[in-house]
Amino acid sequence: MEALRAAFDFSDFRPTERWVSRAVAAFLLVFPLLPVSSFAMATMIQFLMFSLYGMGWNTIGGYGGQVDLGKAQYVGIGAYTTAVALIRWDVPFWVSMPVGMGFAVLWSFAIGYPLFRLRGHYFAIATIAASLVLKDLFEVWDFVGAARGLEIPAHRFATPDFVRLIFKEDVYYYYVLLAFFFGGVLYMNAFRKSRLGYQLRLIKDNEDMARSLGINVHWAKVKTYAIATAFVSMVGSFHACYIKSIEPEDTMSLDLSILIALMAMLGGAGSLWGPIIGAGILIPLKSYFKEWFGARAGLVGMDLILYALIIMVVSAAEPRGIWGLVERYRARRESA
Amino acid sequence: MPALLEVMELTKVFGGLRANDGISFTVGAGEILGLIGPNGAGKTTLFHCITGFHRPERGTVRFDGRDVTGLPPHRIARLGMARTFQTYVAGGDLTVLETAMVGCFSRTASPFRARSRAREILGFLGLAGLADLPIRDLPVAGQKKVALATALGTEPKLLLLDEVAAGLNPGEIGELMDAIRHVHEERGVTLIVIEHVMELVMNLSDRVLVLDSGRLIAQGLPHEVAHDPAVIRAYLGEKYAARYLGEASR
Amino acid sequence: MDILVSSVVAGVLIGMVLALVALGLTIIFGVMDIVNFAHGEFLMLGMYTGLLTANATGMDPLLGIPVAAVVGYLLGVACYWGFIRFLLRGPMVAQLLGTFGLMLLLRNLALLLFGSEDRGVNTGILVGRSVDFGMGVIVPATKLAAAALSLVSFAAVWMLMNRTRVGKALTATALNAQAARYMGIPTERMNALAWGIGGATVTIAGALIVNFWSVNPYVGLLFTMIAFTIVALGGFGSVPGALAAGIVVGLLTEIPGIWDFVAYATEWDWMMDVPVTSFKYTFVYLAYFVIMVVRPRGLFGWKH
Numbered sequence: 001m002e003a004l005r006a007a008f009d010f011s012d013f014r015p016t017e018r019w020v021s022r023a024v025a026a027f028l029l030v031f032p033l034l035p036v037s038s039f040a041m042a043t044m045i046q047f048l049m050f051s052l053y054g055m056g057w058n059t060i061g062g063y064g065g066q067v068d069l070g071k072a073q074y075v076g077i078g079a080y081t082t083a084v085a086l087i088r089w090d091v092p093f094w095v096s097m098p099v100g101m102g103f104a105v106l107w108s109f110a111i112g113y114p115l116f117r118l119r120g121h122y123f124a125i126a127t128i129a130a131s132l133v134l135k136d137l138f139e140v141w142d143f144v145g146a147a148r149g150l151e152i153p154a155h156r157f158a159t160p161d162f163v164r165l166i167f168k169e170d171v172y173y174y175y176v177l178l179a180f181f182f183g184g185v186l187y188m189n190a191f192r193k194s195r196l197g198y199q200l201r202l203i204k205d206n207e208d209m210a211r212s213l214g215i216n217v218h219w220a221k222v223k224t225y226a227i228a229t230a231f232v233s234m235v236g237s238f239h240a241c242y243i244k245s246i247e248p249e250d251t252m253s254l255d256l257s258i259l260i261a262l263m264a265m266l267g268g269a270g271s272l273w274g275p276i277i278g279a280g281i282l283i284p285l286k287s288y289f290k291e292w293f294g295a296r297a298g299l300v301g302m303d304l305i306l307y308a309l310i311i312m313v314v315s316a317a318e319p320r321g322i323w324g325l326v327e328r329y330r331a332r333r334e335s336a
Numbered sequence: 337m338p339a340l341l342e343v344m345e346l347t348k349v350f351g352g353l354r355a356n357d358g359i360s361f362t363v364g365a366g367e368i369l370g371l372i373g374p375n376g377a378g379k380t381t382l383f384h385c386i387t388g389f390h391r392p393e394r395g396t397v398r399f400d401g402r403d404v405t406g407l408p409p410h411r412i413a414r415l416g417m418a419r420t421f422q423t424y425v426a427g428g429d430l431t432v433l434e435t436a437m438v439g440c441f442s443r444t445a446s447p448f449r450a451r452s453r454a455r456e457i458l459g460f461l462g463l464a465g466l467a468d469l470p471i472r473d474l475p476v477a478g479q480k481k482v483a484l485a486t487a488l489g490t491e492p493k494l495l496l497l498d499e500v501a502a503g504l505n506p507g508e509i510g511e512l513m514d515a516i517r518h519v520h521e522e523r524g525v526t527l528i529v530i531e532h533v534m535e536l537v538m539n540l541s542d543r544v545l546v547l548d549s550g551r552l553i554a555q556g557l558p559h560e561v562a563h564d565p566a567v568i569r570a571y572l573g574e575k576y577a578a579r580y581l582g583e584a585s586r
Numbered sequence: 587m588d589i590l591v592s593s594v595v596a597g598v599l600i601g602m603v604l605a606l607v608a609l610g611l612t613i614i615f616g617v618m619d620i621v622n623f624a625h626g627e628f629l630m631l632g633m634y635t636g637l638l639t640a641n642a643t644g645m646d647p648l649l650g651i652p653v654a655a656v657v658g659y660l661l662g663v664a665c666y667w668g669f670i671r672f673l674l675r676g677p678m679v680a681q682l683l684g685t686f687g688l689m690l691l692l693r694n695l696a697l698l699l700f701g702s703e704d705r706g707v708n709t710g711i712l713v714g715r716s717v718d719f720g721m722g723v724i725v726p727a728t729k730l731a732a733a734a735l736s737l738v739s740f741a742a743v744w745m746l747m748n749r750t751r752v753g754k755a756l757t758a759t760a761l762n763a764q765a766a767r768y769m770g771i772p773t774e775r776m777n778a779l780a781w782g783i784g785g786a787t788v789t790i791a792g793a794l795i796v797n798f799w800s801v802n803p804y805v806g807l808l809f810t811m812i813a814f815t816i817v818a819l820g821g822f823g824s825v826p827g828a829l830a831a832g833i834v835v836g837l838l839t840e841i842p843g844i845w846d847f848v849a850y851a852t853e854w855d856w857m858m859d860v861p862v863t864s865f866k867y868t869f870v871y872l873a874y875f876v877i878m879v880v881r882p883r884g885l886f887g888w889k890h
Contacts, residue, residue, distance in 0.1 A: 122878055125874065205430060215438075304693075
């Protein structure tokens with residue numbers, strides 16, 4: 001109950017931030033009503049998805065301070081659970097999604113428990129290793145279509161189908177996802193003010209002190225990891241219904257894991273708005289780069305080169321991301 | 337009355353070094369025990385062994401009737417033992433209040449209650465005005481006080497303070513002594529205090545333990561220990577101790 | 587029986603080469619605690635260098651090795667001065683993502699320059715020849731040469747690290763950068779040198795590997811992960827550890843062969859049905875995981 005109140009309570013943010021977020025929220029609500037191209041709509045949907053991925057990552061990577069580069073495996077678990085459930089047994093989205101989250105959380109406990117004994121780079125590489133192992137398994141497992149992947153035959157269903165989440169027009173997907181997006185933001189708001197949220201912040205700073213206060217650091221990290229995976233799996237399920245064609249190479253690849261981590265890091269890991277800002281910048285950038293450069297022959301990979309350069313510049317210049325820049329600017333203004 | 341804390345034959349070895357060598361003592365409920373000794377005597381190591389951060393090679397620790405030797409720190413903390421650290425690493429963006437809240441979270445899951453409890457504790461330690469400052473903006477003395485407040489949030493039966501007075505000026509030391517007395521009397525917390533600031537230790541403690549090179553070389557009332565030749569030798573070294581004690585030097 | 591012996595031999599040989607791949611990574615990590623995601627891309631560029639030198643000069647690919655070494659050294663040093671040293675100041679997240687960005691950059695530059703098709707070496711004195719050791723063990727001469735040259739490189743690096751002043755300075759920086767600085771060792775230059783040596787050794791490995799493994803811009807990641815596993819097993823920072831661990835990991839990649847042997851010997855048909863070959867490298871990733879859980883320090887590591 002208290003958590004619910006906490007979720008809606010944004011009072012500890014500055015007025016400017018609150019106004020900007022209200023404006024953005026309003027914009028997001030009316031966006032589909034504006035005359036926008038289908039490309040823009042698709043980009044916006046990607047933005048919302050990646051904001052959510054980023055928020056999930058932020059739980060363990062930002063607040064928790066453990067860099068996780070294997071999130072894509074959970075996207076896969078969510079996507080495949082929903083896809084398989086729908087194709088084989090006609091299970092509605094609203095059932096398969098929580099089931100997928102359940103599988104994701106179970107897997108996260110299985111690898112999280114040993115994983116969290118590691119720190120720093122070792123942890124990061126281990127997350128990559130685990131993710132690649134799972135991907136390799138999916139690539140040979142016929143039940144999930146192996147490397148060919150799965151296709152959800154949309155024509156089979158009468159759209160709009162809210163039960164199975166199959167729609168012909170992006171608009172429906174957009175609003176469903178937007179609901180998830182707002183829910184995600186509220187959840188994260190409650191999370192950072194919860195007991196676990198505070199404990200994580202101390203753990204990040206000073207693990208020994210946290211232990212001396214009775215906090216089981218290992219378990220706190222495992223729990224947080226589980227939350228992050230549930231988030232990511234949820235969006236993965238949505239991904240399956242939206243893209244309708246999934247295969248290990250695009251739902252579970254290392255590139256996707258890195259992209260997710262990057263959203264949060266670019267925007268500012270450890271802050272509520274960070275992942276959203278990060279996604280807001282990177283997704284349109286990525287989409288439009290691809291549009292401009294991809295079409296031109298001979299410039300293959302140019303979009304990725306630019307994208308790589310952005311990553312490099314941000315990591316070297318302001319690792320705390322855009323939000324870090326904002327805070328630096330504020331600190332300077334206040335001390336002046 | 338059974339002792340709150342019993343340490344028996346505690347030995348901790350690092351490579352070739354016996355940081356703690358066969359240390360035994362007890363602490364009764366409601367006592368304030370001072371722990372002094374030259375640098376490197378093994379005082380902080382002793383704390384680490386008692387609170388579960390180090391696993392002793394030999395010996396046992398009994399807290400409140402339970403054998404807690406080798407238990408992980410968070411388990412021991414939950415049984416009612418809290419501590420502060422010699423060096424407080426303040427890195428992130430937690431405010432004073434938020435840090436104190438983490439201590440309170442060990443007793444309640446509700447952020448609302450944790451916040452009000454934390455405010456209360458900060459209040460009686462005189463930190464109320466600093467509640468919303470980031471802890472890294474505070475001077476070391478302030479940070480240590482916040483660490484004390486945080487540890488108190490866990491409502492411990494036994495509190496181990498590691499050099500909380502280091503770096504404080506006399507006025508601050510006086511304030512701290514009052515706060516510790518208050519904690520002891522109002523909240524009935526038993527204390528073990530590592531200190532180099534003799535004024536604080538000698539005036540507050542009911543009893544004092546002296547460590548040197550890993551061994552317990554003296555224990556007793558503050559003024560007894562202050563005049564104990566072994567203790568004087570430990571601090572001043574043979575030559576000066578001999579001169580001070582009026583013994584002929586060889 | 588033949589399968590087993592030839593699998594083991596193949597495993598050991600490839601292991602020695604993989605060890606060389608990992609050597610650079612362990613040196614860089616030892617000296618400055620940064621994990622280089624772009625390591626495999628350096629290898630890939632080494633492979634292209636070896637290939638292009640051979641094609642351009644019409645000479646034997648093995649002669650491309652010195653060229654690759656120079657390219658690798660320069661590339662490593664350039665990356666350090668131009669980018670890595672800025673990363674070192676920041677938090678670990680930034681370092682990981684930064685070297686990942688470097689990986690993407692190098693990979694896509696290669697894509698732009700060389701195209702995406704597989705390319706391999708098909709001329710040279712050793713190509714197509716094999717050595718017969720008896721017992722049904724036939725080893726391609728290229729692999730044998732690669733393993734031998736890899737050992738030579740290892741010996742050279744070991745001598746450099748332990749017998750020369752520069753090497754000792756490097757080790758000193760690795761052990762304690764601050765203290766090294768007080769001793770007058772120019773740590774920034776040591777860092778650059780570490781990157782140079784790291785780059786050179788891995789590009790040499792690339793030039794060796796391209797003789798029996800075709801190259802395309804995407805091979806980097808696999809080798810990066812293999813290198814990480816080797817370094818983790820051997821101990822971050824340990825040169826002999828890298829060699830020992832490399833051989834072990836090389837054997838791991840031959841598990842399909844060993845599996846087939848066991849399946850054959852025991853006549854457990856179910857073993858035949860498992861698509862083990864697809865899992866060739868999965869075992870390597872699994873191994874990393876297991877190592878980190880069981881013995882994070884690795885076999886010989888002194889840095890954790």
